[in-house]
Amino acid sequence: MGKITVSMYLSLDGIMEEPGVWHFPYWDDEMANFQRDVSYANDALLLGRVTYEGFAAAWPKMKDEGADRMNALPKYVATTTLEEPQWNASFIKNNIIEEVTKLKRETDQRYLIYGSGQLIRTLMGHNLIDDYHFMVHPVVLGKGKRLFLEQDQRGLKLVGAKTTTKGVAILSYQPSE
Template identity: 40%
Template sequence: MRKLIESTFVSLDGVIDDTRPSTASRAEPQNWGSPYWDEKHAGYSGKLMQGTDAFLSGRLTYEAFAEAWGEREGEVADLMNNMPKYVASRTLTEVGPNATLLTGDVAEEVAKLKEQPGGNILKWGTGELDRTLVEHGLVDEFHFWYFPVIVGAGKHLFEGAGFDTTHLKLADIDRFDSGIVVHIYVPK
């Protein structure tokens, strides 16, 4: 069975993104996170990509990644652009190359993806889709990248998720010289 791995940037005050429509652009991870992106950060991202052969995302992350990576070239950009993507959305009617729109019951669709042969499925970012994934026990690992920054405004980790208390087990910790600490959790 394939593993679903979620990887999310988090500030020390729990911010994961701006609010939409944006009233706090400083809350966008590319604004508060980029000063800490170094070789160790890139290496860890590369490590997550090893063994991964598909991406899962909601609409917002899919659109942000398409915009950020669509015009780039090079080994990493080619990998990001060419890897199959599965997009959960109630509003999109079409997606770009190498992307499949998940229709119907998202939990069932993701469970079917996990049953298929292949490598890991990587999901960047935490958002509305996580309510369904966590409720149905579909996430096998959470990689929370805690950045040494207090943002002060924005959307918080699992804000408004509405699922029951979910206990996790700390599986590992990775520390970067930049101050980033990645906590890896698995279901208990």
């Protein structure tokens, strides 16, 4: 059976929006190594439309060590508006819950979600996420899109924790039974 992993940058107050604005002062080799390990532990990306469009515009132009991996990974994109898949993508245009359940049931692949807060909340509400990796940055933003909303209440079990030298807490969770 397939597995779904979430990897997300968060502020201390739970904001996920526009990490490019606040995340880079905390980027270091420890985070790069963690992100590389997460990327190589997965077989495909599962993305929402907004994240896909941003990634598809940026990654093909990049030349850093992770670009080849990001560009090569198959991408499954939840969208009702996009028409022409590009950047090694397949679109999930119908019932996202049915389609993702089918992906998990019919393959042994590991699917990685970056960003895509709405997709995460939707899949989490149907118990389809197996692992969460949160990189909690030592910054309070005060406003912006939060990953979790009031209706998203649920328990998670901590399965790993590490702090980088720049103060980012890398927390790994699984759904609690």
